[in-house]
Amino acid sequence: MSDKLIVIEKRVYIKTFGCQMNEHDSEWMLALLEECGYQETKRWEEADVILVNTCTVREKPEQKAYSIVGRFQQLKENNHDAIIGIAGCVAQQRGEGLLARMPTLDFVLGPGKIHKLPEILRDVKSGERGVCAVGFENGCPTNLPIPRTRQLRSYVTIMQGCDNFCSYCIVPAVRGRECSRPSDEVLAEIDALVQRGTKEVILLGQNVNSYAKNNPGELTFPRLLAKIDEIPGLERIRFTTSHPKDLTEELIEAFGTLEHLCEHFHLPFQAGSNAVLERMHRGHTREEYLAKIRALRKAAPQISITADVMVGFPGEDDDDFTQTLELVQAVEFDGFFSFKYSPRQGTRSAQWQDDVPPELKQWRLATLQELQREITLKKNKKLEGTVKEVLVEGRSRNSPHTMMGRTGCNRIVNFPGESGLVGELVLVKINEGLQNSLRGELSR
Ligand code: SAM
Numbered sequence: 001m002s003d004k005l006i007v008i009e010k011r012v013y014i015k016t017f018g019c020q021m022n023e024h025d026s027e028w029m030l031a032l033l034e035e036c037g038y039q040e041t042k043r044w045e046e047a048d049v050i051l052v053n054t055c056t057v058r059e060k061p062e063q064k065a066y067s068i069v070g071r072f073q074q075l076k077e078n079n080h081d082a083i084i085g086i087a088g089c090v091a092q093q094r095g096e097g098l099l100a101r102m103p104t105l106d107f108v109l110g111p112g113k114i115h116k117l118p119e120i121l122r123d124v125k126s127g128e129r130g131v132c133a134v135g136f137e138n139g140c141p142t143n144l145p146i147p148r149t150r151q152l153r154s155y156v157t158i159m160q161g162c163d164n165f166c167s168y169c170i171v172p173a174v175r176g177r178e179c180s181r182p183s184d185e186v187l188a189e190i191d192a193l194v195q196r197g198t199k200e201v202i203l204l205g206q207n208v209n210s211y212a213k214n215n216p217g218e219l220t221f222p223r224l225l226a227k228i229d230e231i232p233g234l235e236r237i238r239f240t241t242s243h244p245k246d247l248t249e250e251l252i253e254a255f256g257t258l259e260h261l262c263e264h265f266h267l268p269f270q271a272g273s274n275a276v277l278e279r280m281h282r283g284h285t286r287e288e289y290l291a292k293i294r295a296l297r298k299a300a301p302q303i304s305i306t307a308d309v310m311v312g313f314p315g316e317d318d319d320d321f322t323q324t325l326e327l328v329q330a331v332e333f334d335g336f337f338s339f340k341y342s343p344r345q346g347t348r349s350a351q352w353q354d355d356v357p358p359e360l361k362q363w364r365l366a367t368l369q370e371l372q373r374e375i376t377l378k379k380n381k382k383l384e385g386t387v388k389e390v391l392v393e394g395r396s397r398n399s400p401h402t403m404m405g406r407t408g409c410n411r412i413v414n415f416p417g418e419s420g421l422v423g424e425l426v427l428v429k430i431n432e433g434l435q436n437s438l439r440g441e442l443s444r
């Protein structure tokens with residue numbers, strides 16, 4: 001008998017917290033369930049299965065996930081057969097503890113066991129209570145279906161896990177050791193996605209530029225990019241995330257040579273002070289980071305640079321924070337994700353005193369964000385009068401006669417146009433640089 005769970009007209013609702021990797025895991029889970037006859041619903045009240053895909057990188061998303069699961073548990077009052085599961089990094093970290101904490105929960109599924117989802121649902125349906133599948137298997141899973149969502153822009157995982165053990169970070173504990181997918185599999189997946197209409201791929205991994213570091217004979221990351229660049233019909237290649245210590249000259253040069261590689265680099269720096277970077281166990285200094293940025297801008301003068309940065313790490317004093325502000329001023333990022341440090345149980349820094357008071361963390365975050373807002377606006381204004389190539393993604397949320405697309409540098413552009421342009425690369429003259437987007441008109 002087939003292992004597949006055959007279901008007719010059952011609906012699944014998936015709530016995703018956290019990063020692009022989690023979004024992509026949710027796409028995978030949906031694809032697995034679609035193969036079993038489920039359909040996605042956007043209304044949790046009508047779902048037969050609810051999956052909460054969680055993130056534990058910071059405290060806030062973890063707490064949000066708990067509160068939403070609490071709300072979903074009401075579903076069981078009306079539909080006793082409804083199934084509720086927690087997936088993602090909280091599932092991996094808390095495991096069976098979640099089943100004890102939330103008695104109406106049916107299953108817990110870690111990110112290393114996604115492929116087991118159909119099997120787990122079958123077990124729950126046949127009466128098993130509190131199923132827990134966590135942990136990791138050797139290597140990256142190879143038999144996951146290609147998600148049908150996100151046709152124009154598609155995520156493609158090239159590696160999973162992380163070996164870096166930054167002192168604040170829970171990722172190595174909840175995503176396991178680094179493993180890279182074979183390049184022929186990655187290339188075949190991108191080929192198949194392009195056949196289905198994908199124009200842009202976003203290669204995913206916690207540290208994509210150490211791709212295949214443990215697989216002698218495999219392509220390096222820049223060589224993988226070069227192969228992807230040759231796939232006919234693919235217009236754009238992006239990737240995230242990279243680590244400054246693994247950013248090689250070969251990768252920097254790729255920005256000058258590969259036709260479809262978008263001129264955007266997301267390079268987290270986390271802090272501007274060497275003392276803090278050392279305690280974070282980052283493996284790079286402020287000077288090394290700045291030198292890499294200079295090299296990137298030399299190879300690709302128009303490149304947009306974004307980053308992740310944290311404030312309030314244990315021991316961060318006023319001078320350390322000033323150095324973060326100075327680094328932001330010196331680089332003039334195109335944008336960044338900024339966070340208040342929160343200790344994560346099981347990491348090295350969680351053993352140290354979380355000694356920056358919450359109000360000071362909040363003030364530092366606001367100061368940093370205000371500085372970046374000024375820089376972003378200045379950079380967006382500088383683009384006024386230029387013509388940019390834009391991949392049209394769809395209608396703007398605010399107006400039915402306005403289309404929305406993205407430049408190679410990852411800026412959102414709104415311009416008057418028709419929906420027939422979706423999926424096209426068009427030239428747009430930028431008329432106005434705003435805080436979070438650009439406005440323009442088709443350039444003829
Ligand atoms: N692998 C990527 C890297 O090394 O930059 C990103 C990993 S993590 C999922 C995304 C971001 O969350 C990190 O770059 C960091 O800024 C932030 N982060 C990680 N742990 C954190 C913590 N304990 N508190 C606050 N922010 C944290």
Ligand code: SF4
Pocket residue numbers: 162163164165166169170171172206207243
């Ligand atoms: Fe976490 Fe550091 Fe690995 Fe990024 S490189 S996932 S911050 S341990």
